[in-house]
Amino acid sequence: MKLTVVGSGYVGLVTGVCFAEVGHDVICVDTDASKIAMLRDNVPPIYEPGLEELLKRNAGHERLQFTTKLSEALLGSSAVFIAVGTPEGEDGSSDLRYVKAVATEIGKLVDGPLLVVVKSTVPVCTCDMVEATIEAELFKRFPLGLESAKAKPWIRVASNPEFLKEGTAIDDFMKPDRIVTGVTDPESAAVFQEMYAPFVQDDPSRLQVMERRSSEMTKYAANAMLATRISFMNELSRLCEEVGSNIDDVRRGIGFDPRIGKKFLYAGPGYGGSCFPKDVEALLSMARQRDCELTVLKAVSHANKTQKMHVARKIHSHFGGDLSGRKIGIWGLAFKPGTDDVREAPALTILSALVHWGARIVVHDPVAKKTFARAWEQAGMKESQISYVEDAYDALDGADALVLLTEWPEYKRPSWSRIRSLLRKPVVFDFRNQYGFKALADAGFHYECVGRPDAQSDSRRQDRKDA
Ligand SMILES: NC(=O)c1ccc[n+]([C@@H]2O[C@H](COP(=O)([O-])OP(=O)(O)OC[C@H]3O[C@@H](n4cnc5c(N)ncnc54)[C@H](O)[C@@H]3O)[C@@H](O)[C@H]2O)c1
Known part of the structure; x- marks a missing residue:
């Protein structure tokens, strides 16, 4: 044909x-x-x-x-x-x-x-x-x-x-x-x-x-359902942080239930990409035009926006609310591994917040540097606010922290001794829950992730209660 x-x-x-x-x-x-x-x-x-x-x-x-x-x-x-x-x-x-x-x-x-x-x-x-x-x-x-x-x-x-x-x-x-x-x-x-x-x-x-109208709706239903699973797990991960549960254990615990299934249950920095955010908003808009309220989906969208800032604030709080003069090394810009697409990527929100708080940013991504630089400028940000490096470890040279935003395979098993020698302070924010927190804590790193208790979480919870 x-x-x-x-x-x-x-x-x-x-x-x-x-x-x-x-x-x-x-x-x-x-x-x-x-x-x-x-x-x-x-x-x-x-x-x-x-x-x-x-x-x-x-x-x-x-x-x-x-x-x-x-x-x-x-x-x-x-x-x-x-x-x-x-x-x-x-x-x-x-x-x-x-x-x-x-x-x-x-x-x-x-x-x-x-x-x-x-x-x-x-x-x-x-x-x-x-x-x-x-x-x-x-x-x-x-x-x-x-x-x-x-x-x-x-x-x-x-x-x-x-x-x-x-x-x-x-x-x-x-x-x-x-x-x-x-x-x-x-x-x-x-x-x-x-x-x-x-x-x-x-x-x-x-x-x-x-029928055509059912087919058109099916696409939105699929993306909205997947976005709902992610937002649900992200919200639950915040509660896990408060009560000392581990979201990854919870994910395994529910994912083996065939009624639930294992996919799209990973807590992280929020969903992004060219589809979920815009399709959730389009479905909400379609419902608004017909005076039909989609309360679940409204919450999904809200939870996602909150999650991006929730993880960014972890960095902010660690440095006592002042990132001026701090250098932050970022691994990963694409909204997920395997693509150079950065549309609505959590990196856009998180890096904007870090820059706003005064941080200097050095980033690495295996394929998405060009697309990110373009999107950064389109968002009204300045090119000079970010330095891009070709080698992942170069992003960490003299940095105050490593922040993992995209779980590219090449970041999965890094040399922690090399990272330790490059960072000014051994601080890791792992927003894709890729690393073993116990091993990192034992190696002397300050380590924070999403929805998993770590060596410092009890004391952070106590600090919040005291405040
Ligand atoms: N990207 C995904 O993962 C994905 C998955 C499923 C569905 N979709 C949907 O598919 C559609 C396309 O998404 P995409 O990611 O491929 O978009 P894209 O922005 O990558 O590509 C769209 C292309 O259309 C071209 N174009 C615009 N107007 C044109 C015209 N009049 N004549 C010829 N070409 C024209 C643009 O130059 C661009 O190259 C969207 O509705 C999206 O929601 C995307």
Whole structure:
């Protein structure tokens, strides 16, 4: 099949290369000419494990092409995927301007049967909007009426939200748990079956077909549920800190219950990334517009914002509320390992707070330094407030503390003797609960983590009571 994918970011590009990998002819479109130029040179503009290899292989076999012109891409395509960004608007709602722009362009260009697939994460009823937008453009081109121009039957709009995870995106796409599609007619369902057959060969029931509005809601429900688990554990971790329980033991204790399951139960510095924060806000906004209160989800969002500052304040309190002149070494900027994505990363909030309190910041991240520097400036911060280093240990040279923010594999088993010799004071804030607190305490480190009792927590609790 010939497929067009509009938007060559994390989702569009992975979708394009994976469809090409199973033999479809794919053409990826993006308005960003510099991205398209890189892709034509087989250079992925984002970091995603395995992406470069698939890009090279499929571009080499001419199954995968790149263009800035939708008009070129649509020629002969059976389906066009809309995979552009849907960022958070000022009121928390999903900003659909890019989706609408693509729908308008499709309406201006389309001249044959086409399945338009909305892959971006979008509020319920967006497919209706995309359909109406395309029809309005067709009507301008065929003013005698859609039916007489035989235009309407050409176009079908369907929903197909994406569930890939950055860092394992290729694997997720190639071996999906499920593929959710929302359609209005059996013909659209048949196109999906044909397109996705190679991905669900072992069990075709993994391709789910439902109404469009249910499919649109399913994506938000999935992200909201996962965000809820994280916020629940983060809140519980704060109580664990107060009462001397260990959140990691609690996690194991509940995670083996098959009704609960083990995933997304890790306490940390709060969830981030391009999806959970904006999708939770978009769902809340959708509910607000219908006067339907989602109290649980409101609390999830609030708990997440609080958690980022809760961990930042641990550093603030340790240094007696004054970080002026303190140098803090940071390991990890990406919102999770395996990606260079820093959108809504806890690092953005925590580093802003540290700078505000007077600290000097030196950071290391294996892949996210460039994206972070860009996001830092976009947030109105100054480039000079942060120094970036290539070697993780260089971030610790003469620093007053090490703060772990992203659990990249290379940070998992560091040389503690080397760290000790580099730090001015042996102080470690481990906000991903990666290290053994007993071993570190025995080695003379002041060690703080999230929701686990450590050597100093009893005395801190006592200090708080006394205050
Ligand atoms: N990133 C993820 O992990 C993930 C996972 C599941 C779903 N999603 C959803 O998928 C959608 C895309 O997310 P992303 O992370 O890939 O975004 P992204 O910002 O990485 O990529 C979007 C791309 O669309 C391009 N674009 C914008 N307008 C265009 C137009 N008119 N024509 C052609 N290209 C255009 C941009 O230049 C950009 O390259 C969002 O709705 C997001 O919520 C993302």
